[in-house]
Amino acid sequence: MGQDDEMMRKGPWTEHEDFQLVFYVHMFGDRRWDFIANVSGLKRTGKSCRLRWVNYLNPDLKRGKLTPNEERLVLELHSKFGNRWSKIARRLPGRTDNEIKNYWRTHTRKEAQEKKRQSSGSPSPSLSHCSSCSSVCNSHPIMGSMPLIDKKERNFYDTGGVEMLTVMKGKNSSKKKNSEKATSKVSNFKEGQEGHYSMEEIWKDLDLLDEDTITPVFDPYTEIAPSLTWDNSLITSWTMGSQEEFSIDSFPLTSQQFSSGLTD
DNA sequence: AACATTCCCAACCGCCTCCAA
DNA sequence: CTTGGAGGCGGTTGGGAATGT
Known part of the structure; x- marks a missing residue:
């Protein structure tokens, strides 16, 4: 150039x-x-x-947090395609590879932390929600029906894009x-x-x-x-x-x- | 209240692929 | 066929916000 x-x-x-x-x-x-x-x-x-x-x-x-459905889909697709983020993103309309990549990174980090905690023997209070699930999570029966209730999750984003207008303002x-x-x-x-x-x-x-x-x-x-x-x-x-x-x-x-x- | 840690995500970097010249 | 440029992709980083201590 x-x-x-x-x-x-x-x-x-x-x-x-x-x-x-x-x-x-x-x-x-x-x-x-x-x-x-x-x-x-x-x-x-x-x-x-x-x-x-x-x-x-x-x-x-689509702005906002991934919906539980989308999260499940990401996990599924990742187990199929690996780190082919753009490929995964193409199957999630309105989501970018970057977004998915970021989500995955957070997800795996959380997962690693949970594992670490578990192996060190201290029970984690956050085990009750699905962030503790690993890639195994795509077979977790509860995953599709239960929204994540992480205390860190931003409530008003949780609609996964429905709040588009508000978010666009932001x-x-x-x-x-x-x-x-x-x-x-x-x-x-x-x-x-x-x-x-x-x-x-x-x-x-x-x-x-x-x-x-x-x-x-x-x-x-x-x-x-x-x-x-x-x-x-x-x-x-x-x-x-x-x-x-x-x-x-x-x-x-x-x-x-x-x-x-x-x-x- | 102040500081530390963690989370989140926009944006950069470098490599790869594709395609026109 | 070769080559160079542009676009695409995945990995990584930096910094602000949120949360914890």
Whole structure:
């Protein structure tokens, strides 16, 4: 890649970056990540953009804890496929390989701890719930019907995605457990101060955009430029002499600019 | 209340595969 | 056929939040 690695941003994504990425993925599709990285003006690698999209921004994602059913399925599939996380994830709609990997890691760690405790002879109070089950757990008759009642489990996440809306509110930045925290954390963003534009709102607007204003997903290699019908004044110049030069100088747009463009 | 430990998960890294040139 | 770039994948890490002492 011809990208200047020193200029590349790393670390947690800001709300504003999310916003930009969502916009460009919506426009160009979720395949040409290097292109999107270049075009969007995000100082991120294509890989980083892809990861952010796949693991976090994709609207098809189910948020929240895995349901007992999903947990059982993960265990089952893992015994079948091993650490082929993406393969397992494909069978769990709305779940990412990363999520499953993380779950598995936690699961096996808990399991190891329980074993350790057991072998050291001290009975564990948490043995009553299924975290003590190992990979054997997929044959545990109680597993499918009984939700995990780990005292650490976050009650409001336990629906395994039903609370989507609330959780989406909390998705503004990394690591939100609830919308309250989201707000406090988001307020820390210096560059995203133009307003708290939640992902939920972004998607709402993008849906509108889809319906009546924009032709989404064009092939950047065959098309000259997308035909945007929303406030074109926002786009001051498109250059496309080569892939690298292609840029929208006026980005990043503020949320207000963006949404006002949408509602015109 | 303060500190320590554990949990959780987003994001990075490096390797692998695929495919166009 | 070879090669280089892009995307995909699995492993790992870092840090914030939750929980325990």
